Amino acid sequence: MSLTLRVNGKTQRVDAEPSTPLLYVLRNDLGLRGPHFGCGLGQCGACTVLVNGRATRSCITPCSAVKGEITTLEGLAKDGKLHPVQQAWIDEQVPQCGFCQNGQILTAKALLERNPQPTDAEIREGMNGVLCRCMTYYRVQAAIRRASKAMSAKGVVA
Amino acid sequence: MITSRRDLLKSAGILVVSFAAGVRTGKAQGAGPYPDVDFLELDSWIAIHPDNSATFSVGKTDCGQGTGTSFRQIMADELDIAFEKTTCVMGSTDITVDQGGSGGSTAMERDSWPMRRAAAEARRVLLDMASERFQTPVAELEVHDGVVTVKNDPSKTVTYGQLIGAKKFHVRLSGSNINEATGKAPVKPVQQLNNVGKSPQRYDIPPKVDGSLEWAVDVRLPAMVHARNVKPPFAGAKLKRIDESSVRGLPGLVKVVSKGNYVAVVCEREEQAIRAAQMLKVEWEKPERAPFPSSENLFNYMREVKPTSSGKPVVAGDPETAFTRAAQVIEADYDIPFQGHTAIGPAHAMADPSNGQMTVYSNDMKSYGMRRGVAAFVGMPNDRVRVVWKEGPQGFGRTAADDAGCEAAYLAKEIGRPVRVQWMRSEETAWDTKSPAFAVKLRGALDSAGNLLAIDFDARSADYNHVGYNEADTVLIAQLMGSRREQPASGSASMPSEMYAIPNRRMATHVVSLPLIWETPLRTGNLRDPNGPQSTFASESFIDELAAAAKVDPFEFRMKLLQASTSDDAGFRRARSIAALQAVAKAYGWDSRPSPKPRGAGEILTGRGIAYAFRGETIVAEIAEVEVNRRTGHVWAKRLVCAHDCGLVINPQSLTHTIECAMLHSLSRAIHEEVEFDTEKVTSVDWKTHPTLTHADTPERIDVVLVNGDPHPDRPDLRPYGAGEAACKPMLAAIANAIYDATGVRLRRIPFRAPRVLAALRAAA
Numbered sequence: 001m002s003l004t005l006r007v008n009g010k011t012q013r014v015d016a017e018p019s020t021p022l023l024y025v026l027r028n029d030l031g032l033r034g035p036h037f038g039c040g041l042g043q044c045g046a047c048t049v050l051v052n053g054r055a056t057r058s059c060i061t062p063c064s065a066v067k068g069e070i071t072t073l074e075g076l077a078k079d080g081k082l083h084p085v086q087q088a089w090i091d092e093q094v095p096q097c098g099f100c101q102n103g104q105i106l107t108a109k110a111l112l113e114r115n116p117q118p119t120d121a122e123i124r125e126g127m128n129g130v131l132c133r134c135m136t137y138y139r140v141q142a143a144i145r146r147a148s149k150a151m152s153a154k155g156v157v158a
Numbered sequence: 159m160i161t162s163r164r165d166l167l168k169s170a171g172i173l174v175v176s177f178a179a180g181v182r183t184g185k186a187q188g189a190g191p192y193p194d195v196d197f198l199e200l201d202s203w204i205a206i207h208p209d210n211s212a213t214f215s216v217g218k219t220d221c222g223q224g225t226g227t228s229f230r231q232i233m234a235d236e237l238d239i240a241f242e243k244t245t246c247v248m249g250s251t252d253i254t255v256d257q258g259g260s261g262g263s264t265a266m267e268r269d270s271w272p273m274r275r276a277a278a279e280a281r282r283v284l285l286d287m288a289s290e291r292f293q294t295p296v297a298e299l300e301v302h303d304g305v306v307t308v309k310n311d312p313s314k315t316v317t318y319g320q321l322i323g324a325k326k327f328h329v330r331l332s333g334s335n336i337n338e339a340t341g342k343a344p345v346k347p348v349q350q351l352n353n354v355g356k357s358p359q360r361y362d363i364p365p366k367v368d369g370s371l372e373w374a375v376d377v378r379l380p381a382m383v384h385a386r387n388v389k390p391p392f393a394g395a396k397l398k399r400i401d402e403s404s405v406r407g408l409p410g411l412v413k414v415v416s417k418g419n420y421v422a423v424v425c426e427r428e429e430q431a432i433r434a435a436q437m438l439k440v441e442w443e444k445p446e447r448a449p450f451p452s453s454e455n456l457f458n459y460m461r462e463v464k465p466t467s468s469g470k471p472v473v474a475g476d477p478e479t480a481f482t483r484a485a486q487v488i489e490a491d492y493d494i495p496f497q498g499h500t501a502i503g504p505a506h507a508m509a510d511p512s513n514g515q516m517t518v519y520s521n522d523m524k525s526y527g528m529r530r531g532v533a534a535f536v537g538m539p540n541d542r543v544r545v546v547w548k549e550g551p552q553g554f555g556r557t558a559a560d561d562a563g564c565e566a567a568y569l570a571k572e573i574g575r576p577v578r579v580q581w582m583r584s585e586e587t588a589w590d591t592k593s594p595a596f597a598v599k600l601r602g603a604l605d606s607a608g609n610l611l612a613i614d615f616d617a618r619s620a621d622y623n624h625v626g627y628n629e630a631d632t633v634l635i636a637q638l639m640g641s642r643r644e645q646p647a648s649g650s651a652s653m654p655s656e657m658y659a660i661p662n663r664r665m666a667t668h669v670v671s672l673p674l675i676w677e678t679p680l681r682t683g684n685l686r687d688p689n690g691p692q693s694t695f696a697s698e699s700f701i702d703e704l705a706a707a708a709k710v711d712p713f714e715f716r717m718k719l720l721q722a723s724t725s726d727d728a729g730f731r732r733a734r735s736i737a738a739l740q741a742v743a744k745a746y747g748w749d750s751r752p753s754p755k756p757r758g759a760g761e762i763l764t765g766r767g768i769a770y771a772f773r774g775e776t777i778v779a780e781i782a783e784v785e786v787n788r789r790t791g792h793v794w795a796k797r798l799v800c801a802h803d804c805g806l807v808i809n810p811q812s813l814t815h816t817i818e819c820a821m822l823h824s825l826s827r828a829i830h831e832e833v834e835f836d837t838e839k840v841t842s843v844d845w846k847t848h849p850t851l852t853h854a855d856t857p858e859r860i861d862v863v864l865v866n867g868d869p870h871p872d873r874p875d876l877r878p879y880g881a882g883e884a885a886c887k888p889m890l891a892a893i894a895n896a897i898y899d900a901t902g903v904r905l906r907r908i909p910f911r912a913p914r915v916l917a918a919l920r921a922a923a
Contacts, residue, residue, distance in 0.1 A: 021429065038504075073368070074369035099550065099552070128852050131502060133823075138856050
């Protein structure tokens, strides 16, 4: 069936079964490379996208259930300028292989939107369900603190 | 972002509406063939472009440690070109030389050498060109950032790009193998390397952060289809019958493919393949004999079964006599379970069979080996097969024994269309290659003054039939199809490095086999420093046990053993070991006292543990500070400190981050990771049943000290040694030693999950 999605500011029509997880539609029909398949079970976070700003696991979300604006990693930069969270990731040189970083970055963005100045404990708790097998957690947490500072200094809304 | 419904409607009105009908990122391949790239041709390594930039092509892959940036640094230094004007191409078999891909932490230690020499040779050839152009001897020329100038006439200047333009060098190198490839030019002394020792940012990170990178999972080709495997539900099961009617009529079904015990479904769309694989009804016959003991009974089994092989023990001095004269004999058994590679993304590959060629798009860390494996597996000559390397989820050795490449190539040949294979999570966690389980017995003899007289190390490793690198007759699909080799690999068990001057030593190793040898989910492969973490967990825990028995501070106990002799090991690693141990103790703020620490009354007990190891010439000393919750058994490593000496450091920031992550990987292995199984199948199938380190487990502070403990630290020929795996080795023992320091309870069985820790605390209370 044909359905309409709003992705990174564009309206897209795709032809897929309603039960198809959003992840496959984004990757295979829309050619997006940000969201990754990690587990298909909603356990690791590699497939994360934002739906109306909320971090959502696209591997277990039927495409027909999505009502609202989807933002993927590709959609974070505005007018060619990286989002402060992405910039913090580069400044801290966070990734190793980088395969999970889509979920780390988008979950961090959603976290900072809810809580612009999280404590260390709040960062640990807010990020806890996003797994990294290269174990970049220490650098991810440093980048979140850096992004929080940069955004509050500039008055950026996440 | 859009926050209200009105904004949403307003913005929707002005946006382009497009209809997406699938995406294609690649083009069908050309007619080939793809001959080997000649490593004795300078042009295979370096291309200079008219704009005075350079492309370096190297036979490596990057597993996430940023090695490409380091290769650019060291090659830019030898070539004398600005780092910013260089790019690096890696790992694709048709356009880069074969340096074996990645593995063994050899990127800098071994593989940077031919790169350096090629770059030095290119500089020599370019200076010769400039010399001819200006009719001036080379000695009167200088070069900076790819611009050659006549020293006493700065008006005479020419760029590398102008000298060679878009032309090729056509210069031959010499050397009997790629590691020896060299031109006529010598490499520079370390003191003249300008980019080396600095930390330019990794070039691969921005596209990983903005979503623009095309990963191996992203390759899309015209007419491609999607495949999923259907694995046997029981280890060693035989395929009886496939009921194809169970999937007949499913949308998008292309074909059910099976041979022997290998089964896969191929569909037009990915979600269709996943559904078809779930719905396909297959009848399997259980094996007559249980394939393995349950994971609960594994170590009893390993200690009782007759080994498949035993190495000749390494003996120094007279350990047996020393044991009879000991004032105190300490004995301990250590158990390390099977641990998985469990990459964050499962195995995947795309194979394109068009035009009589086979191109595999893969994240295989040994892409050159995969090319040979795929060619042999599908029966094609090597030069008809190429592997295009692209980035992927790090597997720490998993992709050296990649399975998806051969599967995709086989299916592509069957279907006659490009096939993309991806494993599911349960398949990856259960069936990926495993790090072998170890059962280790240690005995130590102390004299009445607490001196260590003798040590006896005896290790058993469940490593029989350890799989090789992309071998056409050991890859899982070959096993399942019955096209496997006759003789399994003998496997190995490692002994600890001989780090200490212990006068009487005996070290023995044995390999044991589980009942099921082939088609087993417990097949072993190399996981980040294969066997080092296991043997070092035992040996460095035991040194702590001896220190505690002697009532000596564990740092001082080690220092005494290191300082007892300088005659063996040429004194070189020993001198650097002493420097690394002193550096880690200083960075941590170690105060001298024996373990365990007197216990407080509170719910949280804290302690510190030290351990050290070397791997090749790389020395690593680590200290962990832990909190143990007495009520729950939960362990948190609050602080980690590492002193690391790998000789010449190319990029300190990349190295530091790699070390941090390596320590955390081993922390995960220490407190979380174990592959569990019953007597039919692996039951660790996802992140709940095979947990891993999380954000909540992350230490509050990590310090990495880069040490140069070389007795001649300013030597012009200071070499880079391996990094990445070495830092994994001591951490398991450092955590165990810290838990002992905190609680007085010695844990000898990995992992230290909360229930096991709690049970041990209660048993000791």
